[in-house]
Amino acid sequence: MHPYPPVPPQAPPPPRPRRSTRRAVLLGVLVALVADLIVLGLLPGAIGGATPTLPGRTPTAGAGLPGLPGIPGGPTAPGTTSPTRAPASARPFDPNGAEVRVDDDIRRGLALIRVTMPNQSGAGTGMVLTSDGQVLTNYHVVRSTSLIRVTIASTGARYDATLVGRDATKDVALLQLRGASGLETITPDQDPVSVGDVTVAAGNADGQGYISAFSGRVTATDRSIRVRGQTQYDPEETLTGLVETTAHAEPGDSGGAMFDSQLEVLGMTTAGSTTGRSASYAVPIADALAVVDQVRRGDESGTVVIGPKPYLGIVAQRAESSRGVAVQSVENGSAASRAGLRAGDTIVALDGVSVRSHAELSAALDRLQPGQRVPIAWISAGGAQRTADVTLGTSSLN
16 A cells, blocks of 8 residues: 655645646547546556556436435434534636635545555545544445545545445445544535536545645536446446536546535536546535435445445456356355355356346445345356355455
8 A cells, every 4th residue: 555645734735747648648548448438536556467547437318316305404423513614705716627726725624535456556535524534435436445544635634444335326435534533524515506606626636645626617417427437347337416517627536525616515526528628527415415314324225335245255257258257266165155156157147137247247246235145147167057045245345
């Protein structure tokens, strides 16, 4: 795990370098291979092996979900601090887009996230919700991670974090910092978002270790985009009800604040354009906080999951198979091993759901719990069709 560079609380950050040639080449390859939207979290950095290319995000047309009730007036968790600061006057941010000088008001309540995954590391952004360290971020920032470390942007204080709960279909995750207290929090915006509103996207761009920000304006609401996670094993999701803006955002900004002109948070940045006109997309803060409230209540209804993920115990072959998920190896004593799977087999269904790719198997596992007993179907290396019940284990990854 690479340590963060120090974050001086008062000193202005060093000038943020523009994209390097390496970054431009990487994004150019991405655009050629996929579409023009990218996941903005988990800027990959190789720990061992080759650095993977960033995954793509493909926009689709259509309206999103209606706005969900926000946190104002609703239940609060222990340690939650209600905003007591007087609303700031609207600032004269450039609605046509410009880099914004980051001061204490912008840093307040923001967090820099660094994660470890198998064979790589990554970076993202988070927003502090409670004084005792509940932090909101995108699930794709922390998905499939073994270690999450968080630095408070305004003070440089560092914490280990655990994943409390998430909703992959809304790309929302709630973290808990260990041993945190007395933290300053963000101020959620309670006003409706309208086309033409000025916005500021602030985050840990490129995993740089400090906050940078760009202004823009809202160009659409209730947008839908099709997104893909950080690896080939992550399922695709359609995110709906998003706010579209012209505020510039980059990999690493995911989970960061999309501010209004009063520096109240109107949304959580989750995707951005890599070609053509500048565009970034944010989960409305009310929608994100509705997931947080459900996690706090311990309510796992719908698509919300609390606690660890289930574990099957296989390593899939890197090359995709048209028949299903080809098994490269099976861990001894794992759920798959006890069910009778062996290397060379091909998984074709889990819990009655057909799976034809790594991503589809991952999506099927997302809906299940550790300890749950479900049917699994596969084709043996010799071509025989087999079925069995499998009792899922507990994954060490988020």
